[in-house]
Amino acid sequence: MTLSFRLRDALAAAGYTYDTVSDLLGTTAQAALARNETTPGRRVTRGGSPVETLTRMWLLQATVGIDDAERALPGLVDELCAEGILERSVSEVAARVDLRPYGTDSPDPRDNVSGNLWVASDLTPGLDGGPQRVGSDHVLGISPAATSLAEMTLRAPVGRALDLGTGCGVQSLHLATHVDDIVATDVNARALWLTRLNADLNGVELDVREGSFFEPVAGELFDLIVTNPPFVISPATGERLVYRDSGLPGDRVVEDIVRAIPKHLSPGGTGQVLANWAIRADTPWDERLAGWLEGSGCDAWIVQREILDLSSYVEMWLKDAGQHGAPDYYARYDTWLSWFDQVGVEAVGFGWITLRAAGTSDAAAERRLEEWRWGVEQPIGPEIGAHFDRVDQLRRLDDAALLASRPRLARDIVQETFGPAGAEDPSQIVLRRQTGMRRARPVDTVAAALAGAADGELTLGQLLAAIGELLGAIDVPARLDEVRDLVAEGFLEL
Numbered sequence: 244m245t246l247s248f249r250l251r252d253a254l255a256a257a258g259y260t261y262d263t264v265s266d267l268l269g270t271t272a273q274a275a276l277a278r279n280e281t282t283p284g285r286r287v288t289r290g291g292s293p294v295e296t297l298t299r300m301w302l303l304q305a306t307v308g309i310d311d312a313e314r315a316l317p318g319l320v321d322e323l324c325a326e327g328i329l330e331r332s333v334s335e336v337a338a339r340v341d342l343r344p345y346g347t348d349s350p351d352p353r354d355n356v357s358g359n360l361w362v363a364s365d366l367t368p369g370l371d372g373g374p375q376r377v378g379s380d381h382v383l384g385i386s387p388a389a390t391s392l393a394e395m396t397l398r399a400p401v402g403r404a405l406d407l408g409t410g411c412g413v414q415s416l417h418l419a420t421h422v423d424d425i426v427a428t429d430v431n432a433r434a435l436w437l438t439r440l441n442a443d444l445n446g447v448e449l450d451v452r453e454g455s456f457f458e459p460v461a462g463e464l465f466d467l468i469v470t471n472p473p474f475v476i477s478p479a480t481g482e483r484l485v486y487r488d489s490g491l492p493g494d495r496v497v498e499d500i501v502r503a504i505p506k507h508l509s510p511g512g513t514g515q516v517l518a519n520w521a522i523r524a525d526t527p528w529d530e531r532l533a534g535w536l537e538g539s540g541c542d543a544w545i546v547q548r549e550i551l552d553l554s555s556y557v558e559m560w561l562k563d564a565g566q567h568g569a570p571d572y573y574a575r576y577d578t579w580l581s582w583f584d585q586v587g588v589e590a591v592g593f594g595w596i597t598l599r600a601a602g603t604s605d606a607a608a609e610r611r612l613e614e615w616r617w618g619v620e621q622p623i624g625p626e627i628g629a630h631f632d633r634v635d636q637l638r639r640l641d642d643a644a645l646l647a648s649r650p651r652l653a654r655d656i657v658q659e660t661f662g663p664a665g666a667e668d669p670s671q672i673v674l675r676r677q678t679g680m681r682r683a684r685p686v687d688t689v690a691a692a693l694a695g696a697a698d699g700e701l702t703l704g705q706l707l708a709a710i711g712e713l714l715g716a717i718d719v720p721a722r723l724d725e726v727r728d729l730v731a732e733g734f735l736e737l
């Protein structure tokens with residue numbers, strides 16, 4: 244049996260699972276670890292059991308005694324050292340990569356350790372105030388961005404998926420729960436080594452390919468493409484951390500990926516990108532990004548989730564690279580801001596890009612670009628899938644078909660009314676979705692009456708006629724436009 248399969252068995256035998264490790268550490272030590280502090284964790288893992296040893300070694304980056312290590316990983320320590328996963332002195336063993344259990348909400352039916360994955364990546368830098376700098380080929384573990392992409396990914400079963408810039412392979416591990424064939428690519432050979440290890444540890448088959456962006460999949464089509472590319476927008480300095488710097492100017496990497504995705508989608512396929520984009524002084528952000536979609540034949544939904552001011556952005560990424568406090572920190576910070584000035588960037592947007600190969604003309608494609616900084620339901624993937632289903636449904640309905648449809652108010656809607664205390668009638672009515680994007684929509688009495696009466700029994704035509712009799716003449720074309728909006732945003736279902 245290969246080393247990774249024997250390692251997997253040893254991890255399972257040690258009970259090194261997400262739940263066990265969470266229970267062992269408890270909330271205080273976990274919160275401390277999230278702040279890069281290991282002392283509380285070290286204090287609760289001193290017992291010498293296999294799961295304590297593995298937790299100390301991998302999550303807390305503590306050295307452990309050779310006897311404890313052998314007990315936790317029987318017969319494997321020397322081989323793991325030879326592979327570069329552990330390192331050993333005479334009597335102690337330490338981690339050279341991170342290897343931790345990862346709990347998933349949707350247990351993979353093909354995984355015999357239900358809902359638990361193991362993910363190996365490079366060691367988290369900066370624990371307990373240690374050095375923050377990493378090598379240029381550093382491979383990230385499960386970062387907040389990785390989690391965001393996993394949460395926005397559509398999970399409908401499909402045949403083929405591409406995980407572009409796979410890193411340690413975390414997206415592919417998620418994809419394996421609902422995709423038959425997965426191609427995972429990266430330009431970083433170390434990332435591919437860790438991806439293969441993670442595939443074996445989790446009993447997942449992946450087609451792992453080395454190469455830049457779409458080169459390794461030239462001419463191939465996919466039902467789903469997911470990517471969290473190296474999107475940091477920085478001046479070219481010659482230095483490159485491959486997990487975050489593309490080497491391309493500005494946000495070109497994201498533009499290139501968005502322009503390339505349509506050529507690699509099967510009919511009806513979906514491409515999803517988590518990204519930063521430059522917000523320029525001369526063009527509204529949505530106009531610029533809409534330009535990237537021209538000629539694509541794709542429906543698209545782009546959500547700007549955050550706007551980052553340039554100083555915070557530069558500080559965040561200089562700290563991430565371990566430059567904070569370095570002698571040239573001021574010069575780097577200043578150069579970066581001057582470069583933003585020169586190229587006309589005034590802020591950085593962060594958000595979600597989803598493209599659906601609708602096979603339509605640009606004129607018939609539905610492109611929604613919006614800013615939405617409010618809290619949403621997570622995972623948001625199902626709502627993104629539902630959005631594109633609604634777009635398809637509405638495209639097929641002309642006005643006559645819409646009037647003949649039998650709308651039903653979505654189950655998550657509540658109505659909020661506002662007005663002066665004691666007033667008989669509210670001055671404002673708002674319909675609020677409690678799931679998905681958690682949208683709120685002000686409506687007038689006609690739309691509120693329509694929402695209240697839409698129970699799937701009467702046609703829209705009948706509903707509008709009945710409401711017209713009660714509340715006065717109805718402007719039907721305007722109401723049809725409003726109903727389309729209510730359906731598009733998930734307030735009404737057809």
Ligand SMILES: C[S@@+](CC[C@H](N)C(=O)[O-])C[C@H]1O[C@@H](n2cnc3c(N)ncnc32)[C@H](O)[C@@H]1O
Pocket residue numbers: 383384385386388389392407408409410411412413414428429430431434454455456470471472473474485486487488489
């Ligand atoms: C932000 S990390 C994302 C890793 C992982 N997919 C995730 O969700 O956490 C970006 C990844 O893109 C890879 N990458 C950088 N330049 C690339 C290129 N030219 N072609 C393919 N992958 C690249 C990096 O090595 C890194 O693994």
